[in-house]
Amino acid sequence: MDSIDPNMKQPRVGVTHLVESIEGLYAQAIKHSARIEIVTSSQPNSSPHMGTVTTFSSAFALARNLRDKYDLPVSVVVDLLDNAPGRYETIQGEQYQWMLKDVLDEGESKYQRYLRLYEDMLERIARISELDYTIRPYSSYALNSEFYRALWLMLREHQLFKSVTNPEGRGLHIRLPCPVCGSLEKDPPLSSIQRLGEDQFSLAVNCPIHGRSQQVLEPAVAAFLDTGTAPREIAKNYQLARQMQSDNSFVIMLDGMDWSGPWAADIGALGSDYLGLRQRDLPRKLYAPTLITADGAKLSKSLYVEGDRYHYLPEYVMNYGLLKNEAREAYVQAVLALATSWVQDPPLFYQPQAVERLLPLIKL
Numbered sequence: 001m002d003s004i005d006p007n008m009k010q011p012r013v014g015v016t017h018l019v020e021s022i023e024g025l026y027a028q029a030i031k032h033s034a035r036i037e038i039v040t041s042s043q044p045n046s047s048p049h050m051g052t053v054t055t056f057s058s059a060f061a062l063a064r065n066l067r068d069k070y071d072l073p074v075s076v077v078v079d080l081l082d083n084a085p086g087r088y089e090t091i092q093g094e095q096y097q098w099m100l101k102d103v104l105d106e107g108e109s110k111y112q113r114y115l116r117l118y119e120d121m122l123e124r125i126a127r128i129s130e131l132d133y134t135i136r137p138y139s140s141y142a143l144n145s146e147f148y149r150a151l152w153l154m155l156r157e158h159q160l161f162k163s164v165t166n167p168e169g170r171g172l173h174i175r176l177p178c179p180v181c182g183s184l185e186k187d188p189p190l191s192s193i194q195r196l197g198e199d200q201f202s203l204a205v206n207c208p209i210h211g212r213s214q215q216v217l218e219p220a221v222a223a224f225l226d227t228g229t230a231p232r233e234i235a236k237n238y239q240l241a242r243q244m245q246s247d248n249s250f251v252i253m254l255d256g257m258d259w260s261g262p263w264a265a266d267i268g269a270l271g272s273d274y275l276g277l278r279q280r281d282l283p284r285k286l287y288a289p290t291l292i293t294a295d296g297a298k299l300s301k302s303l304y305v306e307g308d309r310y311h312y313l314p315e316y317v318m319n320y321g322l323l324k325n326e327a328r329e330a331y332v333q334a335v336l337a338l339a340t341s342w343v344q345d346p347p348l349f350y351q352p353q354a355v356e357r358l359l360p361l362i363k364l
C-alpha cells in the first residue's frame with residue numbers, strides 16, 4: 001500500500017465537471033451573505049473513530065478555506081446528539097431506548113463520558129485551524145423555537161410526515177420521553193399523537209416501568225421532544241432556513257457521505273418541501289468522504305463494536321481515546337492535512353477514501 005501515490009489523480013465526478021473548487025457552486029450566494037456557518041453533527045456514543053475525525057476535519061478545512069477566500073466571519077457549529085440511543089431493551093415485544101444523556105455509566109452519563117474525547121479532539125482541530133466553534137447538544141437545540149415549530153408542524157400532519165420519514169414503520173419518530181426515566185418507544189404508534197383542538201396536540205409515551213404519560217404541545221411553547229434522524233433533518237432544514245433568512249448567514253450542513261443521495265433528496269428535501277420550504281431557502285449540503293476498507297465496505301463503528309473485523313488496523317483508527325496526548329496531536333494534524341487536501345481538490349473530496357491508503361500518511 002505504501003507504494004500508492006496518495007496524491008494520485010482522481011477521476012472527475014458529478015459537479016467537478018462544472019466547478020474547479022467546492023465553493024465555486026456557492027460564490028453567488030456567499031457574495032450576498034453577512035457570515036458563513038458550517039454545521040456538522042455526530043452521535044457521541046463511543047470514542048471517536050477515524051470517520052468522525054475525518055468529517056469534523058473536513059468541516060474545519062472547508063471553513064478555513066472559505067475564511068481565507070472571502071472577507072466574512074466563518075464559524076463551525078458541531079451538533080452533538082446527546083439524545084442518541086445509549087441503551088436498548090425489548091420488553092414484552094416492544095422496543096425501548098434511553099438517551100445517552102440519561103444512561104449512567106460509572107456515575108456519569110454516557111454523553112458526558114464521551115463528550116470529553118470529542119472536546120479534546122475538537123479543541124485540537126479548532127486550534128490548528130484558528131477557527132471558532134460551538135458545541136450544541138441536542139437537548140438545547142430541541143428548545144430552539146424554530147426547530148420546535150417544525151416538529152409541531154410535522155406532528156400536525158403526522159400521517160404525511162410518517163409516510164416520508166418512516167415509510168415502512170409504525171409511527172413518526174418525534175417522541176416524548178418518560179418524565180421519570182427518559183425511556184422512549186423506538187417506533188411509537190401514530191395513536192400516541194392526539195389532536196385536542198385546532199392548535200393543540202398531545203403526545204404520549206408508554207414507559208415499561210412508569211406507565212403512560214402525556215404532554216400537551218402548544219405551537220409557541222417549546223418542549224423537549226426526541227427525534228429520529230429523518231424528522232430531525234427536516235426540522236434542522238427548517239430552523240436553518242429561518243436563520244439564513246433572519247441574519248443573512250450562508251449555511252452549509254456537512255455530514256458523512258452516507259447521508260447523501262436518496263436520504264437528502266427523498267427524505268430531507270421532500271419533507272422540507274412539505275413544510276413549505278423552497279429548495280433555494282435550504283442550507284446547502286456537503287458530504288465528507290466515507291472511509292472504506294480494502295473490502296470496499298464503510299469503516300463502521302457498529303461492526304467494530306460487534307467483533308474483531310478490524311483486527312488488522314491500528315486500534316486508534318476505531319478508538320481515538322487509546323492515543324496518548326502527543327499522538328492525538330499528530331493524528332489530528334495529519335487527518336486535518338488530508339481533509340484540507342481533499343477540500344482543495346474536489347475530485348478527491350467527492351469520493352470515498354480507502355483507510356489503508358491513508359494510514360501510511362499518518363505518522364504517530
Ligand SMILES: [Zn+2]
Nearest residue numbers: 178181207210
Ligand atoms: Zn419511565
